[in-house]
Amino acid sequence: MRLLSAEKILRGISTRTYWAILFGMLSIAVFQFSGALQMQDGIVSSETRFTEYSGSGLRIVPASCPSNPHQSGDCDTPIQPSSGCVIYASPLTVASGQVSNLSWSSETDPINPWTRTLSPTPGGVAWAGSWSVTPTQSTTYTLTGTRSSVQSGDALVQTESWSCNVTVTVNAACSPQFTCVGNDLYRRVNPPTCSNQFEQACAYGCANGACLSGGGDASAADIAVSPSLIRAGETTEVSWISSGITSCTVTEDNPDITDAWSGTSGTQTSSAISTQTTYTLSCTKSSGGVFLPKPTATVNIIPIFQEL
Known part of the structure; x- marks a missing residue:
């Protein structure tokens, strides 16, 4: 029996059959890559998807995107906001003009840093810190963070933000005192x-x-x-x-x-x-x-x- 060379075999295959075989091989490769992703924390399954703004056009994203994103930024939909921060006040209730101490902690990212603001005072703040306030009426203090993010190249720029707040209640003075x-x-x-x-x-x-x-x-x-x-x-x-x-x-x-x-x-x-x-x-x-x-x-x- 004579063995046929690969070149002769390919000559006898129609164009449609050729592409069917190639697509099958690609499907097997993607399936194997999908199985590897199942072992990573935070991703339970995967699928391939073509996106307009990814560098190579092909991107692996978690299954169920965008209806059920696993982590912020995993899907090719607007980035999901994170909780971002916590803020506390001690004490929560004061008399008019008395001191309450605010303390907070927030998300950090040395590569794409956040801009943080504490309002109504003192304005721009660090990722964590404390501040003493002396409200004369009940006041809500809000910590907000914003930044611009670029996903998979320069084609899509999105703004992320988060906020948290705490209210200091001011009791009116007793009368007569x-x-x-x-x-x-x-x-x-x-x-x-x-x-x-x-x-x-x-x-x-x-x-x-x-x-x-x-x-x-x-x-x-x-x-x-x-x-x-x-x-x-x-x-x-x-x-x-x-x-x-x-x-x-x-x-x-x-x-x-x-x-x-x-x-x-x-x-x-x-x-x-x-x-x-x-x-x-x-x-x-x-x-x-x-x-x-x-x-x-x-x-x-x-x-x-x-x-x-």
């Missing part, structure tokens, strides 16, 4: 429920939310801070009230700040405090003379312990 229970003075705290917190026992009685002074007159005055224990760099609320008084001033003994206010009553947010600070209320009575003793309120700093 001081109240008398018998001869004792209480401060109303923890809005909006506004429970009574004991301030002091009044030696000469209590009236109109203030301790009465001695000497038979009806003048009264008092001052308080809330919270009275803070971390270094935080603020507090300073409140004072009076009765039978013509004028008052509030001063402090901290050389690093310049807090000073006037009025027969009021509430103010202090400067950032880093050391123990005492606020003093000085008032002039309607009947004449200085209200004595001068009421005071002290802010203490939470100590920081360092392991040696």
Whole structure:
């Protein structure tokens, strides 16, 4: 028996048969490549697809694309957004003017970096960090990230983005801020429920939310801070009230700040405090003379312990 050469065999094959054989060989190769992809994490099956913007025209994509993309960027459809970031606030609820600390972490990519913005303040930020805020009303803080991405060449440019947010709730101050229970003075705290917190026992009685002074007159005055224990760099609320008084001033003994206010009553947010600070209320009575003793309120700093 004579063996025919490959050249003679090909001469006897029709064009249609030739392409059928070639297509069959290509199908076997693709099937084998598909089986290899099944072993990769995140891709459970695959298929071949021709795309307009891939470099060679042929691209392997996960099965079910675009209806069920496995990972961001795997399909030749618009890139699926990722969660991108997390943001926290501590505490979530504060009184007006008190400090809440924001902290966040976000997606990073050294090859195609993200542009991140924290609003309403402070604007552009790093991929992770912290920021202290003192809202006077309930505020939602939003961290957003954007970047432009090029898929499989320069033919398709898409914009990716993500965002996350947290809301800091501001409770309105309790009114009135001081109240008398018998001869004792209480401060109303923890809005909006506004429970009574004991301030002091009044030696000469209590009236109109203030301790009465001695000497038979009806003048009264008092001052308080809330919270009275803070971390270094935080603020507090300073409140004072009076009765039978013509004028008052509030001063402090901290050389690093310049807090000073006037009025027969009021509430103010202090400067950032880093050391123990005492606020003093000085008032002039309607009947004449200085209200004595001068009421005071002290802010203490939470100590920081360092392991040696």
